[in-house]
Amino acid sequence: MGKNKEFKVTYTTLDPSGLEAFHEKYDQAVQNVRSRLGQSYPIYIAGKKNTGFEEFKDISPTNTEIVVGHFQKGTADVLIEAVDAAHGAFKAWRDMDYRERLKIIRRAADLISERKYELAAIMSIEAGKSRFESMGDVEESADLIRYYCLQMEEAKGFVRSMGRLSSNEETKSVLKPFGVWMVISPFNFPLALAAGMSAGVLVAGNTAVYKPSSDTPLSGLKLYDIYRDAGIPEGVFNFITGPGGNFQDVIFQNKKISGLVFTGSSEVGLKIYNGFSLQYVRPCLLEMGGKNPAIVTANADIDQAAEGVMKSAYGLSGQKCSACSRVYVHKKVETEFLDKLIAQIRQIKIGDPAERDVYMGPIINQSAMETFKAWADISRKEGKILTGGSVLTEGTYGKGYFVEPTLVTGFPKDHRIFHEELFLPFLVEAPVDSLEEAVTECNKVNYGLTAGIFSRDERELQYFFNEIETGVLYANRRSGATTGAWPGVQSFCGWKKSGSTGKGGCGPYYVQQFMREQSHTVMK
Numbered sequence: 315m316g317k318n319k320e321f322k323v324t325y326t327t328l329d330p331s332g333l334e335a336f337h338e339k340y341d342q343a344v345q346n347v348r349s350r351l352g353q354s355y356p357i358y359i360a361g362k363k364n365t366g367f368e369e370f371k372d373i374s375p376t377n378t379e380i381v382v383g384h385f386q387k388g389t390a391d392v393l394i395e396a397v398d399a400a401h402g403a404f405k406a407w408r409d410m411d412y413r414e415r416l417k418i419i420r421r422a423a424d425l426i427s428e429r430k431y432e433l434a435a436i437m438s439i440e441a442g443k444s445r446f447e448s449m450g451d452v453e454e455s456a457d458l459i460r461y462y463c464l465q466m467e468e469a470k471g472f473v474r475s476m477g478r479l480s481s482n483e484e485t486k487s488v489l490k491p492f493g494v495w496m497v498i499s500p501f502n503f504p505l506a507l508a509a510g511m512s513a514g515v516l517v518a519g520n521t522a523v524y525k526p527s528s529d530t531p532l533s534g535l536k537l538y539d540i541y542r543d544a545g546i547p548e549g550v551f552n553f554i555t556g557p558g559g560n561f562q563d564v565i566f567q568n569k570k571i572s573g574l575v576f577t578g579s580s581e582v583g584l585k586i587y588n589g590f591s592l593q594y595v596r597p598c599l600l601e602m603g604g605k606n607p608a609i610v611t612a613n614a615d616i617d618q619a620a621e622g623v624m625k626s627a628y629g630l631s632g633q634k635c636s637a638c639s640r641v642y643v644h645k646k647v648e649t650e651f652l653d654k655l656i657a658q659i660r661q662i663k664i665g666d667p668a669e670r671d672v673y674m675g676p677i678i679n680q681s682a683m684e685t686f687k688a689w690a691d692i693s694r695k696e697g698k699i700l701t702g703g704s705v706l707t708e709g710t711y712g713k714g715y716f717v718e719p720t721l722v723t724g725f726p727k728d729h730r731i732f733h734e735e736l737f738l739p740f741l742v743e744a745p746v747d748s749l750e751e752a753v754t755e756c757n758k759v760n761y762g763l764t765a766g767i768f769s770r771d772e773r774e775l776q777y778f779f780n781e782i783e784t785g786v787l788y789a790n791r792r793s794g795a796t797t798g799a800w801p802g803v804q805s806f807c808g809w810k811k812s813g814s815t816g817k818g819g820c821g822p823y824y825v826q827q828f829m830r831e832q833s834h835t836v837m838k
Contacts, residue, residue: 604763
């Protein structure tokens with residue numbers, strides 16, 4: 315195991331060999347990225363730079379005095395121009411042999427792998443992700459692209475011979491791309507989710523207008539650079555920035571936009587869903603977060619459960635749609651579990667996520683900070699804070715959005731803290747008398763993204779898998795009770811309020827959602 319060995323970082327696995335070389339390369343990448351901060355960046359439409367708009371600052375949540383970059387506040391007219399460019403590029407991209415498309419798109423995956431240290435370092439600074447979370451994000455991005463290319467390849471372009479009613483009849487089913495898609499991505503996985511959604515769009519033969527979160531536009535721009543450098547033709551993938559409200563009316567009214575794929579809050583997602591098909595039904599693929607539970611039964615390995623819940627609740631400062639935000643614990647093991655969980659939480663190192671030994675960085679912005687303060691106050695008045703609950707303001711903490719990992723209890727099970735997605739390092743615990751009660755409480759919530767259980771009883775595991783109303787399930791997962799899905803391993807499918815299609819990213823049915831079926835019958 316040589317010093318310079320390269321290895322893959324996922325959210326749940328890490329080969330310790332070669333670790334020091336990894337840290338050295340990461341440190342250098344952080345230094346390189348910091349030396350280039352503060353530049354102004356354009357919008358890209360049909361390969362051309364667009365500037366001259368009012369700009370907004372991209373601020374680091376670790377230190378609000380650090381300006382990552384200045385980005386354009388795009389307007390409705392900019393979006394119309396980008397849609398027109400994508401519409402004009404569509405037919406040539408659609409008609410390209412799918413094998414040629416895949417060569418270009420796979421080159422993009424290779425470029426992500428080649429640039430992974432720079433990309434991950436940007437995320438640490440811009441999104442506040444620890445170096446292992448950031449590198450996992452980058453590695454997942456490349457794997458998502460490769461996996462979706464493989465889906466198209468294995469399906470042979472989604473052309474399939476069908477049956478016949480007469481001997482001189484030949485019929486086939488063909489899946490064809492829709493046209494222009496809007497791709498709207500969030501801040502928390504600024505490369506992986508953007509790469510996954512856009513790869514689904516492009517592999518299927520569609521063109522795209524891509525808008526990243528205004529909290530992480532530099533990560534989004536780097537994805538644009540990658541597709542351009544891979545050889546994606548001009549106009550096929552267009553990059554715009556600015557407040558979402560600037561673009562809403564165009565998205566809802568422009569008939570050249572054939573589909574939309576979005577990851578973000580349920581509030582925004584449902585607004586998009588209801589507004590996007592006012593004139594006629596258009597595909598709208600949404601992943602809208604969760605209020606993800608873990609269950610700890612009387613038959614659980616408590617050490618395993620405490621570690622798994624801690625990692626899922628506080629990794630990326632709780633800002634994952636899959637984060638564990640509520641835990642139901644059998645009364646027989648509640649005291650032991652809480653003691654061990656609190657001990658785990660108090661060992662979490664909080665700080666600059668670009669540093670090698672920091673587990674939890676800042677939350678993303680002032681709005682998230684205000685939400686944290688509000689729920690800490692509610693918990694003091696209506697529940698009980700077992701650990702955490704404070705904003706960190708001393709020293710360098712005072713320059714960023716740093717809070718304590720927080721565990722609360724003492725709320726009635728019908729309290730809204732069990733139902734509302736906080737997107738914070740904020741976990742609520744409740745005791746239960748049985749697994750049946752725990753599952754019932756899990757299913758009362760409108761979200762249905764991920765869930766986990768800790769039990770050594772096979773009958774309990776089977777009951778959980780049969781009865782839980784959630785798309786992604788884990789049992790006895792020490793590396794993350796409810797988090798850590800990977801392309802081609804765990805399909806990431808939200809049920810109920812967590813998703814709109816019943817087919818998940820990372821899974822085998824993703825690409826075909828960006829295509830529509832056409833039947834071809836020829837009489838010989």
